[in-house]
Amino acid sequence: MIRAYKFLMRPTVGQQVALGEILRDHCSLYNGALQERRDAYRHPSKTSVKYGTQSAQVKDIRAFDPERQGRWSFSSQQATLRRLDKAMQAFFRRVKSGDTPGYPRFRGVNWFDTVEFPKDGDGCRWDSTPHDPVTRVRFQGVGHVKVNQHRAVTGKVKTVSVKREGRRWFVVLTAEQDRPEPLPPTGSVVGIDLGIASFLADSHGGFVPNPRHGRTGAAKLETAQRALSRFPRVRRDKRTGNHRRAVEKVTKLHGRVRRQRLDHAHKTALGLVRVHDFIAHEDLKIRNMGKAPAPKPDQAGAFLPNGAAAKAGLNRSIADAGWGVFLTILHAKAESAGREVIAVDPRNTSRECPECGHTAKENRPTQEKFHCLACGHTAHADTVGATNVLRAGLVRRDANPA
Numbered sequence: 539m540i541r542a543y544k545f546l547m548r549p550t551v552g553q554q555v556a557l558g559e560i561l562r563d564h565c566s567l568y569n570g571a572l573q574e575r576r577d578a579y580r581h582p583s584k585t586s587v588k589y590g591t592q593s594a595q596v597k598d599i600r601a602f603d604p605e606r607q608g609r610w611s612f613s614s615q616q617a618t619l620r621r622l623d624k625a626m627q628a629f630f631r632r633v634k635s636g637d638t639p640g641y642p643r644f645r646g647v648n649w650f651d652t653v654e655f656p657k658d659g660d661g662c663r664w665d666s667t668p669h670d671p672v673t674r675v676r677f678q679g680v681g682h683v684k685v686n687q688h689r690a691v692t693g694k695v696k697t698v699s700v701k702r703e704g705r706r707w708f709v710v711l712t713a714e715q716d717r718p719e720p721l722p723p724t725g726s727v728v729g730i731d732l733g734i735a736s737f738l739a740d741s742h743g744g745f746v747p748n749p750r751h752g753r754t755g756a757a758k759l760e761t762a763q764r765a766l767s768r769f770p771r772v773r774r775d776k777r778t779g780n781h782r783r784a785v786e787k788v789t790k791l792h793g794r795v796r797r798q799r800l801d802h803a804h805k806t807a808l809g810l811v812r813v814h815d816f817i818a819h820e821d822l823k824i825r826n827m828g829k830a831p832a833p834k835p836d837q838a839g840a841f842l843p844n845g846a847a848a849k850a851g852l853n854r855s856i857a858d859a860g861w862g863v864f865l866t867i868l869h870a871k872a873e874s875a876g877r878e879v880i881a882v883d884p885r886n887t888s889r890e891c892p893e894c895g896h897t898a899k900e901n902r903p904t905q906e907k908f909h910c911l912a913c914g915h916t917a918h919a920d921t922v923g924a925t926n927v928l929r930a931g932l933v934r935r936d937a938n939p940a
């Protein structure tokens with residue numbers, strides 16, 4: 539499995555000039571090779587020039603023009619010729635099939651924005667200064683360019699490309715990922731209900747508690763954020779010692795909350811994916827549309843002492859953030875394990891009786907309790923929700939078999 543990464547580069551002024559020259563010279567190589575093919579095509583003999591012939595000329599071109607073409611990587615120049623070759627092949631394929639495609643065009647220097655290095659280590663080196671905390675990528679003829687690496691690169695880097703977008707420069711990597719072995723089928727299916735009191739309830743009657751320390755961590759973070767908000771908005775270098783410490787505290791607590799949430803989400807998702815072939819969950823986008831944005835004064839909670847309504851709002855927002863992270867991880871893990879995950883419309887999943895199908899708001903006298911008014915079935919309300927989610931998921935799966 540190949541995965542692509544794109545990072546912003548921070549070239550120095552001199553490196554920006556060199557990057558511009560890379561594009562310019564590869565562009566002129568491309569256009570020169572295209573000219574040669576055009577001339578051959580127009581010649582009465584309709585000779586066609588092959589990639590191999592053009593690639594073999596690169597050596598002479600480099601020797602003839604050491605100041606320009608000779609500076610750059612041989613392999614990136616071949617990659618540019620291969621790009622032209624692909625365009626030509628597509629053109630001839632369409633001619634053959636009876637279309638009248640336009641002949642491949644010359645590229646203006648402002649329309650030539652990418653140079654590819656087909657192999658890391660050949661004319662380029664990703665992470666060329668591995669012992670420095672700043673990531674850099676080295677290009678032959680340009681030097682070590684700083685990279686804003688905002689996420690980790692996993693797997694072995696295959697190709698490295700320079701890309702210009704407006705006035706910004708990017709490095710694009712493709713990396714080969716190890717595809718994990720799909721897990722053996724278990725024959726088990728499950729529905730899950732994401733909640734506040736418990737992180738999730740499943741249709742087998744199980745519960746996963748919220749992350750330990752999650753609430754205290756989030757409350758501490760909120761306190762720290764409130765403290766920080768009392769400082770005036772000023773430039774970084776104008777901040778007082780107390781202001782700087784307040785910023786550091788928020789950063790630290792934020793990181794801790796995020797790590798705990800991720801850790802909990804990974805463990806919970808792995809637990810489900812190991813055991814079940816099929817997992818149904820509520821579609822949070824639909825669910826959130828139906829929710830009031832914030833507790834209103836006329837809701838019962840507002841009249842409780844000790845700021846219970848505010849606390850409920852906080853718990854809700856912590857939970858919201860956690861669910862999104864969890865579902866993203868669950869989908870990714872399920873895909874690599876060969877499991878199926880389906881999101882279902884959550885409407886009525888908490889009101890419908892799984893035994894007799896009677897649907898009424900009154901079936902749920904409290905947040906936790908489900909008691910069917912028609913048949914008397916009783917269960918934990920979240921287990922009922924999860925059971926209904928599973929059933930809706932199975933209906934959807936059977937309607938659109940994979």
Ligand SMILES: [Zn+2]
Binds near residue numbers: 894912
């Ligand atoms: Zn019932």
